[in-house]
Amino acid sequence: MTPEERAAAEAVIDLDAEENACPACGGRIPGEARMCPECGLVLG
Ligand SMILES: [Zn+2]
Known part of the structure; x- marks a missing residue:
C-alpha cells in the first residue's frame, strides 16, 4: 500500500479518530x- 493509498483509506474511515466519515x-x-x-449504515 502506497502512502497515498493509506491516506485515502484513513480519510474514509479511521476508527481511532473522534469522528469518522x-x-x-x-x-x-x-x-x-x-x-x-x-444514513443508518451500521459500522463493524
Ligand atoms: Zn452514512
Missing part, C-alpha cells in the same frame, strides 16, 4: 457511534 454517505459519525446518523 461514513463510507456510504460521507456524513460525520461520532467516534462512539456504531451507526451513521445520516
Whole structure:
C-alpha cells in the first residue's frame, strides 16, 4: 500500500479518530457511534 493509498483509506474511515466519515454517505459519525446518523449504515 502506497502512502497515498493509506491516506485515502484513513480519510474514509479511521476508527481511532473522534469522528469518522461514513463510507456510504460521507456524513460525520461520532467516534462512539456504531451507526451513521445520516444514513443508518451500521459500522463493524
Ligand atoms: Zn452514512
